Amino acid sequence: MIRIKIFLATLLLLLFPTFTNAAQPYVEASSAILVDGNNGRILWQKNADERRPIASTTKIMTAILTLENTDLSSTAKASKKAFEAGESELALKENESMSVKDLLYGLMVLSANDAAVVLAEKVGGSLSGFAEKMNHKAKKLRMSNTHFVNPNGLHNLNHYSTATDLAKLAVYAEKNEIFSNIVQTKKISVFGAKKYNLENRNKLLWRYSYAVGIKTGYTSQAGYCLVSAAKAKQKFVIAVVLGAPSSDSCFSNSKLLLQYGINNYSYHRIVTANKAFRKLEVPYYFSLLPIGLSQNLGVLAGKQEKVTYKVDLRNDCNLPIKKKEKFGQIKTYVNSDLVAKADLIALKSYKEKSFWQKWKFSVLNLWLRFKNLFKYLGRVG
Secondary structure (H helix, E strand, O other): OHHHHHHHHHHHHHHOOOHHHOOOOOOOOOEEEEEEOOOOOEEEEEOOOOOEOOHHHHHHHHHHHHHHHOOOOOEEEOOHHHHOOOOOOOOOOOOOEEEHHHHHHHHHHHOOHHHHHHHHHHHHOOHHHHHHHHHHHHHHOOOOOOEOOOOOOOOOOOOEEOHHHHHHHHHHHOOOHHHHHHHOOOEEEEEOOOEEEEEOOOOHHHHOOOEEEEEEEEEOOOEEEEEEEEEEOOEEEEEEEEEEOOHHHHHHHHHHHHHHHHHHOEEEEEEOOOOOOEEEEOOOOOOEEEEEOOOOEEEEEOOOOOEEEEEEEOOOOOOOEOOOOEEEEEEEEEOOEEEEEEEEEEOOOEOOOOHHHHHHHHHHHHHHHHHHHHHHHHHHO
């Protein structure tokens, strides 16, 4: 009887595997990674630190540098270099003008190499100047295995990155709302000397309902590449696939990774944006200072993983208090690994008070204390 029970239990486990034993994704691509889109925590990886050519996924960096350094309503002219960019392009004429915003759509939706050159020359002054900015930004983002030479990803032996580094870049870029909106656009028309009708090359936007971007890439040396993202309610995951043997395998591998993240991880909310997480007494005020975050803080974790957090908070609370003034830090852990940290800030401001206002508060506060004491003694008596 015992043997029969053991056999049945084993059979059930084989037929209905537990959450923690979910089948690992099979990815044909040379290099790949899946991360928590909120903080970059690695959920799955394959040769993720291998340096590789990255083709047009380069344009993620081009886009974010443009967004951070240029007015979207401004215009830029196509130079001779932009006109001669070749391969995937809008086919801008030399000296043709277009708004920066429309050029960004050309860059990220159509993957236009000429748009990349126009934006790079506007932001960096020259292609080499822009490459310097790209590498400086990569260093700030701790993309330690990345080097950029051009703004579009056309092949160069000194132009490379890794799945890990591109995931870091994507997590950062997705925090920019304009970037996020651009990369999930399926179709749009932009205007220069004529109307250009654009359709996104990221087929996951049609093939996977939770897909929200980000960028395709291909050269014969890089193979098929895709940085992709998916959101399902509060779950947010980012996948990077580099060196896939075909376009279909690149999209299917990416979809498989995104589905693995969405289906096998739960979202744990730690702090809700702009709501008091802690409260501190404010001197000379009959109110409490709300301490919290300007953005939601949460992490993805598997069923058997333990999510904890640690709070370091200032005890002093001196006037004046400015809104967004730092009062401490919260660190979030999955098991024993630090996966996210954020500054705890004041969600409200408090002005300094004059000597007489402080004196009035002190007298009133003392009177209230005595009043409460007499009430207590009256109940006891």
